[in-house]
Amino acid sequence: MIRPKISFVIPCYGSENTIEKVVADIFAVMAQRSYAFELILVNDASKDRVWNKIERLTAKHKNIMGISLAKNFGQHAALMAGYARVSGDIVISLDDDGQHPPAEIFALIDKLNEGYDVVFSAYAKKQHNIFRNIGSKLNDYMAEILIGKPQHIQIYSYYAVRRFIINEIVKYRGPYPYITGLLFRVTSNMANVTIGHQKRAAGNSGYSFPKLLELWLNGFTAFSIKPLRIASLIGLTLSGFSVFYIIYLVWEYFRDPQMVIGYTSIMAGIIFIGGITMSMLGLIGEYIGRIYISLNNAPQYVVKTILNK
Structure with missing residues (x-):
């Protein structure tokens, strides 16, 4: 043998x-x-x-x-x-x-x-x-x-x-x-x-947290589009919640026309949605950046x- x-x-x-x-x-x-x-x-x-x-x-x-x-x-x-x-x-x-x-x-x-x-x-x-x-x-x-x-x-x-x-x-x-x-x-x-x-x-170890994070990004953006699909799912989920929230606000308005919409809740919603939006844009930008670098034959x-x- x-x-x-x-x-x-x-x-x-x-x-x-x-x-x-x-x-x-x-x-x-x-x-x-x-x-x-x-x-x-x-x-x-x-x-x-x-x-x-x-x-x-x-x-x-x-x-x-x-x-x-x-x-x-x-x-x-x-x-x-x-x-x-x-x-x-x-x-x-x-x-x-x-x-x-x-x-x-x-x-x-x-x-x-x-x-x-x-x-x-x-x-x-x-x-x-x-x-x-x-x-x-x-x-x-x-x-x-x-x-x-x-x-x-x-x-x-x-x-x-x-x-x-x-x-x-x-x-x-x-x-x-x-x-x-x-x-x-x-x-x-x-x-x-x-x-x-x-x-x-x-x-x-040569693996600090930034290097581990870079390794994960390399792996999961180079070999999977699931992060983009997860981003889309989060966007759709938040859109669905917003529709229900709008319906709730309209119902509350007709139930109590004197109701004052809370400033805090509005700002909290804006900050939350804004943070999610920027995170998703960053993820998309990561994919686009890697496509650009690959096309440049790095x-x-x-x-x-x-x-x-």
Whole structure:
């Protein structure tokens, strides 16, 4: 039986103190079984010295490719840059901070070999802070509503994918890649496997609230028109309430012609409707802006340097 080749794609940002250990752990685990493998380390214009560490690793190991991007394009664009250069039959993505245990690599592969196209990790207990855990739950909930994620599937950035899936998603050339949306657009044959989750070895997460918000906007405006439909539904609902309110006011006028319409209620209604209107206009503007940027052929990523092509 010919074993498939495994490709690891790891986006790197702010991980000069962790990336060498992550790579060493992968080599140690892969030595347990006779799989050919490669590592693709993508430097997303990190401000620390992680690129120096990648240069050292590529000089030492010929099966490690180093890619440096010209600017910070974000984790998902960095993944796309790595995916475009994989040669393996199975592609595994994991983070650079050591929280995804390489010891569980074969748990993902064995589950994939049961016939699935994509296998995501799942965690009995996550070692994130409260903010990240809340963000993950919110992301899951929004993914169910907007891109049709099944409720039983949990989405994390440690997963294994078959090569034909990768071949399809790299065809996407838009400037706002969202890996989860691309995966769900290609297949629904997915599963989870429960593994451990380690504490972050060093540093802090690169995902601040603004970056998480940007990621959600990228995913849900690039792969779903449901936000626009929700906006339309809210508009129709408010219009329906206004009709009933007008009928109520007319009835009150004929019941008591001396009734004084309250200034407070009028102002509250104006402010509420105005806020909803501006929110919906902002949402429409977000879609239009992204269409404009896409038509201008904004790059998904720009590769500055490649080591061990």
